[in-house]
Amino acid sequence: MEERAIHIVDLHKSFRDQKVLDGINLEVEKEKITVIIGKSGGGKSVLLKHMIGLLKPDSGEIWVNGTEITKLNDKKLNEVRKTFGMLFQEAALFDSMNVYENVSFPLREHRSMSEKEIERIVEERLKQVGLLAFKEKMPSELSGGMKKRVGLARALVCDPDIILFDEPTSALDPVISLTILDLIKETQSYIKKTYVVISHDILGMFRIADKVAMLSDGKIIEYGTPQEIRRSKHEITQEFLQATQIPGFTGGSHG
Amino acid sequence: MDRKKISSEVWVGVVVLIGILSLFYMSMRIGKFGTLHRQGYEIKVTLDNANGLDPRSPIQIAGVEVGKVSAIKLDGYKALILLRVKDGVKIPVDSKAAVKTQGVLGDKYIEIIPGVGQTYLAGGDRINDIITVPDFGEIFTQVNVAAKNFGDTMSEFKGIIGEQEKISIKKSIDNIQVVSGDFKNLVSANKNNITRIVTNMEAISKDIEAGKGTIGKLVKDDTLYNDAKDVVASLKNISGDIEQGKGTLGKLAKDETLYDEAKDAIGNIKELTDGMKKGEGTLGKLAKDDSLYKETEKAMKKIQKGAEGLQEMTPITILGTIFGTFF
Amino acid sequence: MFRKILRSIFQLPLTFLQELGNISRMFLQVTYLSFRRPFKLDYIFKQMEFIGVRSMLVVVITGTFTGMVLALQSSYGFRKFGAEGLVGAIVALSMTRELGPVLTSLMVTGRAGSSMAAELGTMRVTEQIDALTVMALNPVKYLIVPRVVASFLMLPVLTIISDLLGIVGGYIIGVKLLGINEGAFINKIEKTLDLPDIYNGLVKAAVFGIILSVISCYKGYYTRGGAEGVGRATTEAVVLSSVTILISDYVLTSIMF
Structure with missing residues (x-):
């Protein structure tokens, strides 16, 4: 139990007639970066939302740090959620607040801290993501990559045990993608928390992943280290790897 | 950030203040804050019919408002009207009271015709001398019936040239009788005046x-x-x-x-x-x-004209109905 | 084909009932949460500023011109009776009992209700609402309660301002422009208008405030389908709020007056 942050057992979920998750079994190790790779619309986000209780499964169990969360009431679920941080696909910054207010918001709502302490923590986090100079800016004034960095700072600000990343590199240009991935890796090596990342960007993820899970047709078809996955002979994994390779060019696959 | 927060509250404060002032101003102007209810003294009048009078209907002396009706109760089978009269307005004991109407559409009000006596009514006293003014509505209906019958009679006369003269004339006479009967009613309604x-x-x-x-x-x-x-x-x-x-x-x-x-x-x-x-x-x-x-x-002619006028006004009545349903 | 038609016939009242139930649930949830700590006072004030202060101009214009046109129209009619003195009373009664609350609510629906739906809809499709949930915060408490409370409080304030301005507008047209006897005009208002006319109008406005904010927030909160969904939610919010306000206006009027 100790080395597992999240443990998913036989998770099923359907929307109307469409089976999205069809028996997911997954163990997410503590203090590691676990990447879940799958096609767009293949149920990755749905899986992630189950981990934090945004969606309720049709059947199956989800254990978070030894607590089964699918049957908890809102109040207890919120206690579990406080151990989470999450970076959304489009960062989901609050439009009505500037960068500083966005990052300090979870602290203000959950911790009774003096304004000075809040300021210290928030500025530290903003420094980590390199956006201290932008703290008075509104989200609408930021680029996509900056928003994600602010989102990361906000996700980290409460010192959560588990941080979930929903497509951290989508809709970003390759250079910015790399800086975000490096930032994720860097912060993880610094704070040593459990990271769960979902993405379809298999090559980019090999840069940061400790463990990779392949999601296809509502099931985890493969699970292992990046090296193991790269050597996999599994049909769908091969398809994924080949789709991102340009013939005669091997760049990007080593890192 | 702090400055912005304050200004939001200040602005809300300004609007709320304007709202409260508006409400206060309107309430004061309507003047129904019960100011009149505690002031003045109350006298009684018993009427046969309080139709059209409301609590807060005005009381006038020589056209000047001196108070308001404070309550209308049933006393036996008559209407007991409580009048609240302003302090400082002295009403002689031998005064008379009358229910009058303001304009054609106007409200009813109570007119007090002061007597000449040197003793004045105190709170709780009663004005006994009531002048009954014939009810406009009543007269109107009676006149209307009479006029209708008269009209019928006239049309009968028109038909006389035919062979059935006798029957027609008889009918006419009957109608005339009815007319005179109506007139009698009218007279009896105004008995007091006639008696006088x-x-x-x-x-x-x-x-x-x-x-x-x-x-x-x-x-x-x-x-x-x-x-x-x-x-x-x-x-x-x-x-x-x-x-x-x-x-x-x-x-x-x-x-x-x-x-x-x-x-x-x-x-x-x-x-x-x-x-x-x-x-x-x-x-x-x-x-x-x-x-x-x-x-x-002449009066008959005027009333007839008035009735025609009313007919012309039907579009407005419809408008009124629309307003009525609207509220 | 026949079955399809039959199904849609049965579907229609079903969706209606479901919508009604969902909105009622949202209303109850908001009511419950409004009395629970923490009271987000600064959120409420922010919304009061948005709903109340920023709607002032439009309410001022609507109120004044409604009163003016009422005076114009009713004086045309009353002139035929020779009862022009009643114009003031008609304007005052119409404004306080009916047009003040209803027009103010409709204007606020168009201005603030639509933007509530759009704002919440955007927050929904950009996962800001999920972000709140993930932070273990109740989005209804943080996003909807302040809006509903603020409209509940501000609508009566806006309405009384609209009432007064309507009467002033009527006065300007009636007395200054059409030359109606000023004494009769004002006296008739003071005689005809009762305090309950004003207060019931304000109660109506408060109820309309709840209706428009709950419906607009509900529509925004459950937005689906990206930017297009936000647009749809906004339209639906305005239409449904306005219709509900007018229907409940009839119900309220028949109960109160």
């Missing part, structure tokens, strides 16, 4: 009997009387002669005198009617009946 007129007449005739009145009138009365007596005497003579069978030529001379006397009589009668026409003398009062008739006729 009759009383006046009685008093006047008593005066005449007693030989009172202005000298001029008396003189007139006397000559009139004498003239009339002459006429009667002459007539008596003539009839006496005729009775005696004096039909010979010689009697033609008598005819001459008869002619003269008749002329005199006619002259007297003419004089008399002239007096009446001018409205002089006691009998002149009778001539007033004539003008009364004419005025009634």
